[in-house]
Amino acid sequence: MGRRNLHTREQQRDMAIAAAELILVREGIDELSMRKVAQAIGYTVGNLYLLFQNQDDLLAALNERTADAIYLQLRDRIEALDDPRERLGAMARGYIEFATGNPNRWRLLFEHQLPEEMKPRPTADARIRRLFELVETTLGALEPKLKADALRMRATTFWGGIHGICSLAVSGKLSWGGRSSDYTLYCEEMISTFFGPPKSRRRS
Amino acid sequence: MGRRNLHTREQQRDMAIAAAELILVREGIDELSMRKVAQAIGYTVGNLYLLFQNQDDLLAALNERTADAIYLQLRDRIEALDDPRERLGAMARGYIEFATGNPNRWRLLFEHQLPEEMKPRPTADARIRRLFELVETTLGALEPKLKADALRMRATTFWGGIHGICSLAVSGKLSWGGRSSDYTLYCEEMISTFFGPPKSRRRS
DNA sequence: GGGCGGAACTGATCGGCGTCCATTTACGGG
DNA sequence: CCCGTAAATGGACGCCGATCAGTTCCGCCC
Structure with a gap:
């Protein structure tokens, strides 16, 4: 043909x-x-x-889709919420649910290292940055007294912590420290540690 | 021959x-x-x-060495320290330094998924569990009021957070949320968030 | 309408990979 | 000295990513 x-x-x-x-x-x-x-x-x-260009170029394009999917999922989760504290919780839960629900896509995005020469991929990096800025903005609403530098630092640390839960959950290594496989529990613990206990505590 | x-x-x-x-x-x-x-x-x-048995069997054996190396490095870092708070900080810093100093070994250990049929590797899992128990024990000394379940939960969440910083640092994705590449700063932020500010604050 | 330039697509090829196993080698007990 | 058998070889298989000369046929121009 x-x-x-x-x-x-x-x-x-x-x-x-x-x-x-x-x-x-x-x-x-x-x-x-x-x-x-x-x-x-x-x-x-x-x-x-x-x-x-090559296989990694295809994988990078695929990763852009994954980054979009995560961003949209988090956006959906928070659009009906007003309280920044609840928004951050919803985003963290959404992130973990995406990671555990789509482990292969998540791993390819975050754990597959592309070769050096492909580093300058502005569009791909922008997608992740957009996702991160969603966190930073929401955190800024919760703690308005933080300066820009401190805010960025705090958002990065918090999201890094959530990301670590995802990383261990996806690779099945969270169970090394116990038996519980309900990753959302660790997520809640992380949120509470960063932002204190939830405002409205449900009974029991 | x-x-x-x-x-x-x-x-x-x-x-x-x-x-x-x-x-x-x-x-x-x-x-x-x-x-x-x-x-x-x-x-x-x-x-x-x-x-x-196959390539993954060799990689698993290699990963056991890496897990040992991390464990020994953390053990060296804390043996001269008495304060649990300082110990946790030293362990977290040691973990991040190992990850960023040996990115390939760290990635192979945590990000390379072995096929299903090789799952039952008791020795390998034990090495990681030993590493984790070092964290849990130290945390137990810092917060003795915690019950076993809460302690395990807290240790897992904390170490997951540190692990996430490592994961993002190693894959070069921490810079997505800013420009700072001093991963230790995020580490300090994580520690302070979990355990409060350091006892002895140095001037400036 | 007919032919032709060039875009679109093919498929054979290359070197490298993990894995397997029939074959060859040489050590050590009799 | 010789031979059984453990030790190690090396080639074969099917798959991989990547390349490119060659084939096909669309659409433009006369």
Whole structure:
């Protein structure tokens, strides 16, 4: 076969990323190969390299989707909430739920190191920064007395802590320190430690 | 060549693990292959499979060494300290310093997922549990009023938070929330949040 | 409408990988 | 001295990421 023109370049890119995401979710990171992606979208391997620079380029594009998905999920969780304290809790819970509910996507985003030469990916970094700024803004509403530097520091530390819970939960290593697998409990403990006990304590 | 008897099985295992660690540190995870390890110790690839069940088995053995190294480093850091608060701080700083100083070894230990069928590795899990219990014991000395369950919970949450700082630092993603690359600052913030300001505040 | 330039896509190829196993080597007991 | 057997080899297999000369056919121009 030669020229087909069934899909535009952009359509093919989208198809490839979606197919890669499906393979990632269903079969795991190790099973995600360029050959499988190519076969899934009905093209050859060589053609994939006209759409992406290399495999890591495809993975980076996939990671952008994941970052968007997390951002949107957190945004949905907080849009009906007014209290900053509740917002931070909802965001933390949403983050952990995404990580434990989509471990492969989460791991690829945060634990797969891209080679050095691909570092300058402004769009990808911007997606994560947007996610982080959501935390920083909400935290700023809760503790308005903090200066910009202190606020950034506090937000980073807090979110790093939540991120650590996710990291251990996803890799199944939280159980090393006990038996409980309800990661939300650790999340609540982290929130309480940073921001004190919840305002309205439910009975029992 | 056939039978050589230059080294015992156990010696060959140790040589292979040491060689793998060297490659891991010098060249990174992606460059760590069975073929390179075999060549480094002067044997063939096939012989490696008489020493290890497969590549993940070798990596698991390597990870045990890393866990030991972290444990010993933390133990060294705290043996001259009496105050539990200072001990926790020293452990957290030691953990972060190990992670940022040995990123490849740290990543292999915590971010490389072994396949399901290798899950029952009692020795490996015990090494990590020993490390965690060091935290839990020290925390118990600082907050003796906590019951066992609450203590475990608090220790897990605290260490998860420190672990998250490490995770973001190692993957270079802490800078997403700012510019500071002094990970120890986040560490101090986390400690202060959990245990209050340091007892003896140095001037300035 | 016909032909042709070039875009679109293929598929064979390369080197490297993890894994396996039939074969070869040489040590040590008889 | 010789032979059984443990020790180690090396080549084979199927998969991987990546490359690129070659093939096909769309659409423009005359």
